[in-house]
Amino acid sequence: MITKQKRKIVLIGDGLVGSAYAFSVVQQGLANELVIINKKPDRSMGDALDLEDATPFTAPVSVSTGRYKDCQDADIVVICAGAAQKPGETRLQLVEKNLKIMKEIVQEVVNTGFKGIFLVAANPVDILTYAVQKISDLPANKVIGSGTxxxxxxxxxxxxxxxxxxxxxxxxxxxxxxxxxxxxxxxxxxxxxxxxxxxxxxxxxxxxxxxxxxxxxxxxxxxxxxxxxxxxxxxxxxxxxxxxxxxxxxxxxxxxxxxxxxxxxxxxxxxxxxxxxxxxxxxxxxxxxxxxxxxxxxxxxxxxxxxxxxxxxxxxxxxxxxxx
CATH class of the missing domain: 3.90.110.10 (Lactate dehydrogenase/glycoside hydrolase, family 4, C-terminal)
Incomplete structure (x- = not known):
């Protein structure tokens, strides 16, 4: 019997970027399990229910809401959480508030024993990715920012x-x-x-x-x-x-x-x-x-x-x- 390889993604942050990413994952069948963690659970539950309706037309992806404990066996944790860039604001002006958010998230994830890959999209992405690597103490090759x-x-x-x-x-x-x-x-x-x-x-x-x-x-x-x-x-x-x-x-x-x-x-x-x-x-x-x-x-x-x-x-x- 052939066992299908686990392909699990945990998405943290289900705002505009996060939900668009989740849609891309389902459309392209990039995982067989997608777990969404969000500060507002109703939002992530709504997206999970909406996204699962697309799977008969795309790929058999299990979409659900979750908690940080779900990160333990994830292949990739994608971080889209953080304050968004406002009109007239540069990415670098987001740094202090988003660093504090990143510290809280990363500590929660690594406490589960997560050993997969961090993929960071929150801005300023280069600085936040640096912080994720330092706080998590994972090898640098496993901490990646969306970058350029x-x-x-x-x-x-x-x-x-x-x-x-x-x-x-x-x-x-x-x-x-x-x-x-x-x-x-x-x-x-x-x-x-x-x-x-x-x-x-x-x-x-x-x-x-x-x-x-x-x-x-x-x-x-x-x-x-x-x-x-x-x-x-x-x-x-x-x-x-x-x-x-x-x-x-x-x-x-x-x-x-x-x-x-x-x-x-x-x-x-x-x-x-x-x-x-x-x-x-x-x-x-x-x-x-x-x-x-x-x-x-x-x-x-x-x-x-x-x-x-x-x-x-x-x-x-x-x-x-x-x-x-």
């Missing part, structure tokens, strides 16, 4: 429109902070195997135009938030893609927020870069050969993150976890 996965997708969409090609065929990454100091690694990008900068030159698209697109991507979240109050479809789908890479042991190359230990000259910091992801979490960090401009951008972004991390964790009473 969404930003890279946004850039691929924009460049697909600019070059009139399928965005799936644009290979390019936004790197560093998921926020205002991120940047496009254009020097490493390709379209159809051709370096993107060479391809752009043949089409008469200037570096100034590419930099303008890069700036539009940095600000796209603000545009969406100002129009509809929040972003959730894009980030939920990027979380689902990361989840699939883990669950299916894909060794997929995706841009996420990951712990650096010397890569790009940076240590003891989480920021966005391509990595190889499989069932064990991060198998390998891919260090892109950045040009001089991009190296400066990465160093500047890392400095912003380290300073904000130190200040935020001190204010949140987590200074003992710094550089642990």
């Amino acid at each position: 996965s969404l930003d890279s997708a946004r850039l691929r969409v924009a460049l697909g429109k600019e070059f009139k090609v399928d965005p799936r065929d644009v290979r390019v990454d936004m790197l560093a902070e998921h926020g205002d100091s991120e940047f496009a690694a254009y020097s490493c990008a390709t379209i159809g195997g051709i370096p993107l900068l060479d391809y752009a030159a043949t089409m008469g698209i200037s570096i100034q135009r590419l930099q303008k697109i890069e700036d539009q991507i940095r600000n796209k979240a603000y545009d969406i938030i100002n129009r509809k109050g929040a972003t959730y479809y894009g980030v939920a789908t990027s979380l689902a893609r990361i989840t699939k890479a883990i669950m299916d042991d894909q060794n997929a190359v995706l841009p996420v927020s990951v712990y650096l230990n010397g890569e790009y000259g940076q240590k003891d910091i989480y920021l966005g870069t391509p990595v190889v992801i499989n069932r064990q979490g991060i198998r390998k960090v891919i260090e892109l050969p950045l040009n001089a401009r991009e190296q400066v951008s990465l160093a500047n972004s890392a400095k912003v993150l380290q300073e904000t991390t130190a200040n935020g964790m001190a204010k949140a009473g987590l200074v003992n976890y710094l550089w642990k």
Whole structure:
């Protein structure tokens, strides 16, 4: 008799991003068990009841509400809980209040004996993922942030429109902070195997135009938030893609927020870069050969993150976890 491998996800935080992620999990059949933990249990129960109605059309996923004890045997705990970014507010301005929330959540999860993979989506995601790793004391390869996965997708969409090609065929990454100091690694990008900068030159698209697109991507979240109050479809789908890479042991190359230990000259910091992801979490960090401009951008972004991390964790009473 063949026993089907357990594929259990626990989602913590069932707001707009969390519920959109849960929908993606059910639509794609990424787990055979999805447990939702939320501060407002009626909300999570409502979503569980609603989502189970979709399973006859998608995949046999058991959807239920739960408690922290359900994390013990989970493959992945996905954290979408936390204060949301408001119109006019930067991700970094969320740091202190969300660090306090993260401490409470992580301690509850690790107390169950959880040894799986943390996937963090709450903002500021690089700083919160760093905190999750330090508080949980899990190996860094098992603590992953959504990072620049969404930003890279946004850039691929924009460049697909600019070059009139399928965005799936644009290979390019936004790197560093998921926020205002991120940047496009254009020097490493390709379209159809051709370096993107060479391809752009043949089409008469200037570096100034590419930099303008890069700036539009940095600000796209603000545009969406100002129009509809929040972003959730894009980030939920990027979380689902990361989840699939883990669950299916894909060794997929995706841009996420990951712990650096010397890569790009940076240590003891989480920021966005391509990595190889499989069932064990991060198998390998891919260090892109950045040009001089991009190296400066990465160093500047890392400095912003380290300073904000130190200040935020001190204010949140987590200074003992710094550089642990």
